[in-house]
């Protein structure tokens with residue numbers, strides 16, 4: 001048994017903590033915030049609950065290894081998952097296209113909307129089936145693998161350009177935005193259509209609480225409201241952490257689950273080149289979003305997530321082409337009877353994220369910007385859905401600066417990197433270069449990040465530590481001349 005300190009109590013940190021306990025280690029998770037969960041979170045505003053994470057949770061299909069991981073982490077609880085019938089709907093000029101759970105219904109919808117796009121539709125459906133086969137969700141599909149391979153070479157925008165119908169083009173471009181690899185989009189479609197991307201019951205915060213409870217139930221020590229200021233180390237070995245309350249805690253192994261950019265401030269060493277390369281790779285982009293939550297007292301004419309194209313003027317003003325609306329009628333506890341929470345958000349690129357962070361240093365400038373954005377977004381929603389006029393009350397608004405403040409992510413982001421066409425994401429080695437006992441477990445090890453990548457990074461860090469500990473036992477047994485396999 002080793003003593004392990006985990007820096008950060010997001011999903012990666014909680015996962016590392018739970019797997020450490022299941023492997024018999026003594027483990028402490030230090031989390032700067034008052035609650036664990038990191039980006040997997042939600043909060044109350046009066047009687048309204050604001051859910052701010054899961055749109056789809058990969059790994060809800062029982063056949064998959066990821067499902068088994070979520071089970072071990074206690075993430076899904078005993079109540080099962082909510083299975084939406086559609087992941088998102090794209091709406092333009094009174095017409096809409098939805099990504100249905102039923103892939104045949106989805107295909108029929110595209111074909112009836114645009115018979116001239118039959119070839120492109122068949123290729124898309126084949127690619128989705130190819131991705132599902134690779135994920136172990138359906139049987140062999142070689143034609144599908146070929147179409148999927150083609151998708152790895154193109155962006156979502158290029159995939160959209162294969163279609164003639166503008167609505168289908170908008171549908172494909174709007175979800176992850178234009179520049180993302182088309183393969184990433186196809187994998188999301190495959191996960192959803194094969195029941196592997198549903199929603200945790202109770203929302204994001206409930207999922208984080210279940211993981212936290214599981215960690216504590218297993219005997220893990222969680223110290224919230226405690227920031228790790230420094231990793232105290234010698235030449236190759238770290239020995240302790242210096243905490244925000246001025247105390248020091250010692251351990252045999254240390255796991256860093258924060259944004260890798262905080263490595264320098266924690267260790268005083270530069271971030272190793274192999275990670276810097278990732279941050280400087282032009283094919284990888286950082287992004288975040290600006291969010292609005294409204295209390296809504298009128299019935300909505302749509303369900304789930306709705307994507308809309310912004311008109312030119314608003315698009316130029318916000319620096320975004322699309323806006324997403326999200327409703328939560330599947331979670332009646334999120335709002336009082338007869339009301340609902342309606343969220344709106346739009347994506348912003350790295351420069352815009354930095355601008356928000358800088359602006360947030362000047363309170364009146366920042367608040368003015370937020371007010372201006374709110375007015376523009378409110379006017380757009382009410383123009384699109386006149387029945388909502390006077391029925392929406394802003395209850396909260398947050399920006400990349402909020403993410404920066406909340407999780408200390410370098411540029412106010414909450415996923416790792418969006419990757420463009422031709423980039424094949426792979427997991428980077430989790431050993432901290434130059435250290436014998438420091439490991440990384442974070443979504444930043446593998447684009448595009450997200451919950452399964454964070455959780456599996458936590459699990460893998462413990463696997464690495466277990467190997468090291470086993471080797472130590474073997475070596476000491478060899479030194480003492482004990483038989484290894486009696």
Ligand SMILES: Cc1cc2nc3c(=O)[nH]c(=O)nc-3n(C[C@H](O)[C@H](O)[C@H](O)COP(=O)(O)OP(=O)(O)OC[C@H]3O[C@@H](n4cnc5c(N)ncnc54)[C@H](O)[C@@H]3O)c2cc1C
Pocket residue numbers: 007008009010011012013030031032033036037038039040052053054055056057058226227228229257258259262406407408409414415416441442443444449450451452454
């Ligand atoms: C709006 C939104 C929608 C999303 N949608 C999805 C989705 O649909 N599906 C999906 O898979 N993912 C989604 N994500 C992404 C997902 O939430 C993240 O990928 C995941 O939570 C990252 O987990 P993490 O543990 O790697 O990092 P984080 O969540 O950033 O956790 C790091 C933790 O470390 C703490 N910390 C930082 N520095 C220190 C320090 N010095 N000392 C102590 N603690 C420290 C932070 O407070 C934080 O709690 C979404 C995120 C957001 C915000």
